[in-house]
Amino acid sequence: MIPRLKSLNCLAHDGELVVSLDPKVRVRVADPDGRVLALLRLLLDGTRDVPALADALRGQGFAATPPDVQGVVAQLDGLGWLEDAAAPSTFDDHDRERYASNLFWFDAFTTLDVPREEPQRRLRDAHVLVLGAGGLGSAVLMNLAGLGVGALTVVDQDLVELRNFARQFTYTEAEVGQPKALRVADWLRAFDQSLRVEAERRRVESTQDVADLLRRVRPDVVVSAIDEPDEVDRWVNAACVAAGVPFVRGGLAYTQGLYWAVDPGVSACRECLERHRERLADGIDREAVQWPRVLQQQRVNRAIGPVAQVLGGFVALEALRFLTADLPGMPRPVSAGRYQLVDLAGDCSTRADPWPADPACPVCATAPARRTAAAA
Known part of the structure; x- marks a missing residue:
């Protein structure tokens, strides 16, 4: 599993983040030392598993262990902010393009355990x-x-x-x-x-x-x-x-x-x-x-x-x-x-x-x- 941050808005000021995936919902996150923002940025490209994320955070000067990062990843997933970049793809390029809007819609509801292509696969079946x-x-x-x-x-x-x-x-x-x-x-x-x-x-x-x-x-x-x-x-x-x-x-x-x-x-x-x-x-x-x-x-x-x-x-x-x-x-x-x-x-x-x-x-x-x- 490779967690990747979904496309969202994030404002930062004076040790606090305001994060919005759905414009109707704003989540305030205390981030006095900047480590949460650092983790969000590391999650953007979807290339690191949990141990690699912990290593990258330590490389930026933050104390972080894989269990620490796993706990934060679970919280972010509970908020619906993450998807699995390593989830197997069931559609070819043509179908991903044809159903692009559908996949973006499903992205609003899916999680690390349910990739955005799974609802579309259900529909095709x-x-x-x-x-x-x-x-x-x-x-x-x-x-x-x-x-x-x-x-x-x-x-x-x-x-x-x-x-x-x-x-x-x-x-x-x-x-x-x-x-x-x-x-x-x-x-x-x-x-x-x-x-x-x-x-x-x-x-x-x-x-x-x-x-x-x-x-x-x-x-x-x-x-x-x-x-x-x-x-x-x-x-x-x-x-x-x-x-x-x-x-x-x-x-x-x-x-x-x-x-x-x-x-x-x-x-x-x-x-x-x-x-x-x-x-x-x-x-x-x-x-x-x-x-x-x-x-x-x-x-x-x-x-x-x-x-x-x-x-x-x-x-x-x-x-x-x-x-x-x-x-x-x-x-x-x-x-x-x-x-x-x-x-x-x-x-x-x-x-x-x-x-x-x-x-x-x-x-x-x-x-x-x-x-x-x-x-x-």
Whole structure:
């Protein structure tokens, strides 16, 4: 292991350092004799192991032993300031250049034990199933391709229409009347020839449809970008929970963007939400459940291009969190068992609205983690 200092800012004055890796966070370090700054400078080029760092510090007149330096290195690593310059590379020059921004992003979270290429490798080995290739689905697919997700399967029943072009940018007017699933697959392959892309033109009509897809595709994560028929969320939920596959769902409620997710056996699921709503029907939502509907609002798609792109980014980012969640230091999913709501007609502020897990939920009981625990 060869510790190397990440690119950061450091101010020095009167025996004190102010160090900032993230502009939001400043760390003050007492350095009365200058040895901490000397060590930071020695760490910059990533050419010395701990004994060599101790030797170099002694050469500058500082008393330092390898155990002393190892302790400071551990503290700096705990702050997220170090990476391992000797970590084996899993990508060639082409891929390191192609995914340069991704690697710099991962650098914000990685440590000596988790090199920046490891999250990218996880993505290249991952398979995501995307249900729907409309405004949200196509935006998610564009983002997943840019992230370098290695395998994508897209399912959609619709044909390209002229009205799509206000918010769907993977299609052209020459493709009007052609299947979206096939055309977006062509776009993905052209964008990155190394992607493994499968496309199916079909309609999701039952839990069994989704379960069959999961058995055949074996994805690591599912993104659901379809909202018809009304039962589709419960179908996707039931199939994914039983298969132990996390899924992320995004959409638009009038002008409010939203996304939520289910982590089977860990978070509350969609069925938990439906059962929670049924309990609320006895209280504040009684009118919505019991009163007759005398006017029906027309269902239209208000997702303009910027809205679809913003939501697609949020959903793809949450898929990324699921795919890399088991790596130390990487961000965890933020929407499992909770709505993340975005005020797109206002100041674009966000808020979270969680729902409770139901201990008696029959769908949660089918999650592999729950079945294993029950059998133990």
